Amino acid sequence: MRKKIMIPDLYAKYEKGEPITMLTAYDYPMALLEEKAGVDIILVGDSMGMTVYGLDTTLPVTLDMIIRHAQAVRRGAPTAFIVGDMPYMTYQVNKDEAIRNAGRLMAEAGVDAIKLEGGREMAETIAAIVKATIPVMGHIGLTPQSISQLGGFKAQGRTAESALKLVEDAKALEAAGCFSILVEAVPPEVNKVIVETVKVPIISLGSGVYGAGQCLIVHDMLGFFDRFTPKFVKKYANLNAEIVKALEAYVADVKEKNFPGPEHVYPMSREEVEKFLAELNK
Ligand SMILES: Nc1nc(=O)c2c([nH]1)NC[C@@H]1CN(c3ccc(C(=O)N[C@@H](CCC(=O)O)C(=O)O)cc3)CN21
Ligand SMILES: CC(C)C(=O)C(=O)O
Numbered sequence: 001m002r003k004k005i006m007i008p009d010l011y012a013k014y015e016k017g018e019p020i021t022m023l024t025a026y027d028y029p030m031a032l033l034e035e036k037a038g039v040d041i042i043l044v045g046d047s048m049g050m051t052v053y054g055l056d057t058t059l060p061v062t063l064d065m066i067i068r069h070a071q072a073v074r075r076g077a078p079t080a081f082i083v084g085d086m087p088y089m090t091y092q093v094n095k096d097e098a099i100r101n102a103g104r105l106m107a108e109a110g111v112d113a114i115k116l117e118g119g120r121e122m123a124e125t126i127a128a129i130v131k132a133t134i135p136v137m138g139h140i141g142l143t144p145q146s147i148s149q150l151g152g153f154k155a156q157g158r159t160a161e162s163a164l165k166l167v168e169d170a171k172a173l174e175a176a177g178c179f180s181i182l183v184e185a186v187p188p189e190v191n192k193v194i195v196e197t198v199k200v201p202i203i204s205l206g207s208g209v210y211g212a213g214q215c216l217i218v219h220d221m222l223g224f225f226d227r228f229t230p231k232f233v234k235k236y237a238n239l240n241a242e243i244v245k246a247l248e249a250y251v252a253d254v255k256e257k258n259f260p261g262p263e264h265v266y267p268m269s270r271e272e273v274e275k276f277l278a279e280l281n282k
């Protein structure tokens, strides 16, 4: 088994120019497969609200949901670096609540770090969480918990003014003590400047090749989610089609009585069958 990945291992990769790989996982079977494939960072994302629970946004996801799913992911991926996503309103109210909730994710779920959305306005909260011994990954650009203010899931930093603000946000997050920052759905030109401005490793989700590594939502890249496909997704498989093919074959087999076959049932000796029927007819 691979050695447990810790923050210094991520930094060593970054310094060597070896790209860091990151994917979401929400359950034990997917975590097992990602561990097997050698994924460095597994994010137990609040995107589970949409990919696993069929909700329209990430806002209804609760801390208890993230904790339960992160526990399952931890069992499947003992050596991956696991990041637990802080759900909507578990860190925005005040620093004390943010520390307590981040601490629950660390202690109850066994994650290695937490992630929360926001720029400058979250810097003080992040500094407080880091001071409480909890590593924080920042998340700027498209921040899905702000969907109402953003007016939809739209790429960010596409004007000079908003791009400048993103660079300031990244600086503030670094100063607050984030060990890494995820930059979502930002033009590559802007992400490049962020990468060159801050020292901490930048993970790109839909923000081009610059930075320390890449992230995708696993259900998107496996073709296991159909409601929409962000422009930044590359589909590495079409699981939906594979699964439907298997399900249709099962439905047809049952209807045509081709399943179960003799190999799927528990045998009884002829002697016992005869005894059974004789007793029954007495
Ligand atoms: N399955 C899944 N994948 C994701 O990447 C993801 C989620 N769920 N849930 C939360 C957010 C939403 N995300 C998204 C959604 C859409 C775009 C996108 O490409 N939007 C288009 C159209 C936007 C519009 O104008 O309506 C764009 O060009 O920005 C990007 C990220 C990223 N996150
Ligand atoms: C979009 C990624 C980075 C995320 O926050 C999630 O999966 O919840």
Ligand SMILES: [Mg+2]
Binding pocket: 045, 046, 047, 058, 085, 144
């Ligand atoms: Mg999230």
